[in-house]
Amino acid sequence: MPRCAREKSLDSVYHVMVRSIAEINLFTDHADKDVYMRLLKRYKDIYLFKVYGFCLMETHGHIxxxxxxxxxxxIMHGVNQSYAWYYNHRHKRHGHLFQDRFKSKIVSDDRYLITLSAYIHNNTQDIEGYENQVEKYEYSSLGIYLGSMENKYGLVDKEFILSQISYNTAIAKKQYLELVYRDNPDIIPDDAEFKNEKAQYRSERKVIVRSFRPDEVVSFVENYIKQYNTNISIKYTKKNIEAKALSVLLLRGICDMKQKDICAFMGNITQSHSAKLCARGIDLLQRKKEYMNIAKDFIRRKAG
Incomplete structure (x- = not known):
């Protein structure tokens, strides 16, 4: 039976659901969940999407x-394919890991988005030990929303949803927790006190228009890192490796180019080489502070 076409839009928010095949758990322990979170962050650095919430259970996950x-x-093909490779290698197995394709549904409005996020954060009621304290579950973003847990993956943008509830941070957190516990308000923790933060929540969505030309990206990278006339199409040289790596990263993420198109533009390099350059680009962003905001700076400069 043919698959139904996935409903997609480039300016939408999605509820993404991933699930393992019937006989195994998608996440066997904390290490597996940590890897999946790091992969989400890796692809977030490539494609510059935002994550408004997540919850990872044993057999499935919501994002x-x-x-x-x-x-x-x-985005999800990259994340899930990378995780399946890791999982099979670690657990010495072969074959499919995920149940069919990932499922996704476009979130139609802000009210549904708030309700959906509360539902996702309430999922951990099904985990033994967290029935009445879902905010303490480490692999859900609820603790990040409430400020009781560190955003250690640098993954979650909590402000957008909370700002839909109230610009006052203390009020937004309190009302949000009440929404999570709406079916059983009597178990809201007695010590749930929320202090105001210095800045109020004022978050708006700004969709990135990814219509930039490849030559614009390369020129920007050369000027940004002050490495001129790099001729990134020269295959076998290490002199321009940083310019090539950062260029491939931005071409893939900001220009939304396919690997084969990047390979042709870069001088017929292999897809494997392109993937390695992209990985090196991400590593540069993480290791060198001067490169951390290169993608945002490019978008800001083009918008200005």
Whole structure:
């Protein structure tokens, strides 16, 4: 039976659901969940999407993704394919890990987005030990929303949803927790006190228009890192490796180019080489502070 076409839009927010095949758990322990979170962050650095919430259970996971002009299929194909490779290698198994394709549904309005995120955060009621304290579950973003847990993956943008409830941070957190516990308000923790933060929540969505030309990206990278006339199409040289790596990263993420198109533009390099350059680009962003905001700076400069 043919698959139904996935409903997609480049300016939408998605409720993404991933599930393992019947006989195994998708996540066997904390290490597996950590890897999946790091992969989400890795692809977030590539495609510049936003994550508004997540919850990972043993057999499945929920993620709220604002694609910001990127393609949800490319994002999730990359994340899930990388995780399946890791999982099979670690657990010495072969074959499919995920149950069919990932499922996704476009979130139609802000009210539904708030209700959906509360539902996702309430999922951990099914985990033994967290029935009445879902905010303490480490692999859900609820603790990040409430300020009781560190955003250690640098993954979650909590402000957008909370700002839909109230610009006052203490009020937004309190009312949000009440929404999570709406079916059983009597178990809201007695010590749930929320202090005002210095800045109020004022968050708006701004979709990235990914219509930039490849030559614009390369020129910007050369000027940004002050490495001129790099001729990135020269294959076998290490002199321009940083310019090539950062260029491939931005071509894939900001220009939304396919690997084969990047390979042709870069001088007929292999897809494997392109993937390695992209990985090196991400590593540069993480290791060198001067490169951390290169993608945002490019978008800001083009918008200005």
């Amino acid at each position: 709220i993704i604002d694609v910001q002009g990127a393609d949800i299929s490319r």
